[in-house]
Amino acid sequence: MLPPSTTLGTSFARVTVIGLGLIGSSVAHAVRAQMPGATVTGYDADPEVRAVAQAMHLCSDVADSAGAAVIDAELVVLCVPVGAMGSAAAAIRDDLPAEAIVTDVGSCKASVLAALTDALPGVTIIPAHPVAGTERSGPEAGFASLFHKRWCIVTPPDGADPVAIERVSAFWRRLGAEVELMAPDHHDRVLAVTSHLPHLIAYTIVGTASDLEEVTRSEVIKYSAGGFRDFTRIAASDPTMWRDVFLSNKEAVLEMLQRFSEDLSELQRAIRWDKGDQLFDAFTRTRAVRRSIIEQGQDDARPDFGRSDH
């Protein structure tokens, strides 16, 4: 066991957060809550978001440019959509201190690592992905406990400095997360199934339901408690972020989608040909997965997500 990171002098005194949406603002809140000695400098490309962050006193300081935001940073956390990582990195290149570490929170890791390596030659880059979020967006959506007991997957490039890896890992642990190391490609396949495919399917079914002729939109909404409403939550997530995720993790998403479509066709065929036993078996084994998720503290055990207060 390592002693607490501060005694090793590995903690960061000056953290810069670039991108102040749900995740960036949650990082800012969490740093202020969990690392009282650190200063947090924020920046967002959108002046309105900067003004909101300023008014909220989200950060110690909100800078007027990406360069000014990183000028004395020890750690830079890029919290922009994955498609914008390259340009966000390019915008800080000239002002980044030589010893600074750059990390990010993107949902795809291979493409982000490539973009950051390309934009920031010679810089210590330790990408990460906190598997946490809500369907809300923007600087006002963040909160300090977002990462609490969630996993943060750190995906260092081959040959990365072990001290830098440990400092970034310790940072996320300070914010409440449990840290796992993973190769970027493997991360992208895992997340394709646990996150990207579920979002794509949720977006699809909500779209399908909106386009029916015989069943009205108001009927869909009225009777959504039968199951549909569960899908609408993640289909309310940020469209820019998700557009970028699908384009950035294309191969893995398309492969998972192919498997899903095959499995769906099999159940479709079972319904068409009245194969009740096959349906029963398929619906039985899925219960065990839910049980494991609850046992491992990754979801609320209360029925109906605790919606019905009883």
Added chain:
Amino acid sequence: MLPPSTTLGTSFARVTVIGLGLIGSSVAHAVRAQMPGATVTGYDADPEVRAVAQAMHLCSDVADSAGAAVIDAELVVLCVPVGAMGSAAAAIRDDLPAEAIVTDVGSCKASVLAALTDALPGVTIIPAHPVAGTERSGPEAGFASLFHKRWCIVTPPDGADPVAIERVSAFWRRLGAEVELMAPDHHDRVLAVTSHLPHLIAYTIVGTASDLEEVTRSEVIKYSAGGFRDFTRIAASDPTMWRDVFLSNKEAVLEMLQRFSEDLSELQRAIRWDKGDQLFDAFTRTRAVRRSIIEQGQDDARPDFGRSDH
């Protein structure tokens, strides 16, 4: 506005619940909570379930046979899987009082109406579907407030007695539900999209995720907070119930599934060909649906279903 149903003498003094799973036990709880003057007789084909119900004092009385359970019933509520409705009805036929009304809670209405009409010639049958539930099953899963502020769709057959329709509607309103009348076929199309298709998709994706080779089951569970866990809740629902739903509402489910698959293929193609604008547009319009569901009180407005307590 009608005065409260009791003053019209339309309330039921003796209610029999056949099938004491999640819904049946919730009906029993709700009747005892909301209709203190009424007796509730329960029956379940499974002797273990009867013993649990007995031990819980779920009903005024738990009968040893379906016939004995209905012998003096004014209202019989069939709460068995939709595929078992016909045999449950046949089991009460000989003992059912002539003036009793039979209703049910099945998730498919055309097939249930046909099965009940067939099994109970000359009986007043007013099918209904409370659009409420959780992923739990069994007599211990029920609770009195399950139907509170949820919709109950009453689907009377052509030419049904208006007084009987109103009595069944008033019963559900007493249990806390809001009642809507609908033709059985239309009900089945509406629920195919708001409930049946979501369940089929959830069961499928949980199965797909369980079958991967490169990504382990434990990784799927560990990183499920990225979206996947939302699907596991409804994929933990009762397998017998859902097998029956898909076989009973086959045509409508297959049609919705066809539309869903077309829409999914379109998004798949957009990903493959880097059509970011198309993805962005698709992901933007789905947000409005979530907003409407929350505005109409059909879901919890708290982010992440209120899981993160902040």
